[in-house]
């Protein structure tokens with residue numbers, strides 16, 4: 444018989460995805476530009492399931508049952524377009540092309556549009572969980588047409604990881620929705636890691652705790668509301684000793700964070716959508732600062748003034764570990780709330796109709812931000828599909844209310860000690876901004892009206908106004924009365 448599905452692009456992600464599919468009892472056609480990878484896969488793992496190797500794209504396509512389901516797993520960008528261009532002439536109306544790479548959602552929108560014109564379904568799907576996830580069960584975020592999900596969904600749900608009997612895979616929305624959601628997932632991952640790093644830094648600087656002691660702290664935190672993969676592996680990394688020097692591993696790693704770009708994409712998109720994702724933005728910028736090696740060295744050589752106070756003593760130290768835990772939790776709530784706001788905004792902008800509770804559900808397993816916390820987010824959206832902010836959900840509002848004293852203490856302490864905590868402090872500033880009755884944006888509007896006649900609206904009347912600043916200071920209504 445013919446294969447149920449095909450995978451082309453057999454580097455480690457594609458190979459693992461194909462093995463995962465085969466292990467679930469589906470006949471999987473496998474292909475790669477360089478044929479040796481196909482033979483290697485079959486030689487090494489052929490016993491795991493029903494692999495159908497092909498050395499040409501023509502044979503590969505011919506080995507697939509209709510409608511054909513082809514998963515492309517190549518490097519995002521030009522390679523994806525090259526494979527699509529080669530593939531499309533071999534396909535027939537109704538066939539489904541899946542891009543499981545890390546594409547930018549705008550590229551996915553373009554490709555989906557082009558393929559739809561040719562009668563083909565194009566599914567851009569986020570796949571989270573790295574190499575291990577691809578093999579053992581990733582979190583899968585497929586976009587594209589609903590019709591294509593009917594043919595594809597069952598296989599994807601089979602290979603996705605299960606949490607409490609629910610697969611971490613669901614239909615996300617049309618065209619670029621899947622890749623968009625995957626992008627925001629990565630952005631949230633940046634923010635989460637930055638917050639964890641700030642917690643570590645504050646405790647290490649403020650209390651002089653060793654990495655090994657901090658590993659115990661994170662282990663303990665992992666027993667509570669912060670329980671998550673990232674907190675779990677933070678303890679592992681902090682406990683790890685460097686084999687060659689015996690020093691804490693974290694002390695032998697160059698302190699310059701790198702990035703592959705999805706955090707930057709998230710912030711770029713948020714800027715376009717006008718959504719304040721301060722947690723993600725601060726995380727991207729903190730990585731940029733860490734990577735500014737020349738500038739950092741120049742500053743270190745010259746020396747720039749900082750506070751004299753070093754370590755926390757006495758009452759200042761008392762309860763500080765738990766205060767940082769609470770600050771971390773509250774900041775994390777804000778970062779996730781912002782990420783979900785971005786999904787909301789894009790969903791409206793592009794007409795995707797994304798079910799946010801389902802996104803929290805499929806992030807509970809497989810992916811890097813998997814956490815107990817996501818159950819709370821799912822519950823919040825289950826209670827209210829139209830929730831205007833996660834911070835408005837009773838559970839989260841109360842959690843932040845409980846944490847806020849500690850949160851303020853931690854941010855104030857960071858400022859006093861001169862320990863940078865951009866994630867904690869920007870999250871708090873966002874929270875306080877959102878809470879405010881009157882914001883100083885009124886003054887900004889006034890300034891804009893003075894220097895640029897940009898007009899303003901009044902609190903007590905309809906319409907748009909301008910002050911004749913260079914004349915007698917009287918006010919003019921700018922719009923016509925009948926508007």
Ligand code: 2AM
Pocket residue numbers: 452453454475476477480516517518521522523525526
């Ligand atoms: P290769 O083994 O022939 O290099 C990751 O690089 C994967 O993407 C590999 O399977 C690689 O194939 C594939 N790939 C990269 N560029 C490609 C292209 N232009 N066409 C087809 N496959 C490509």
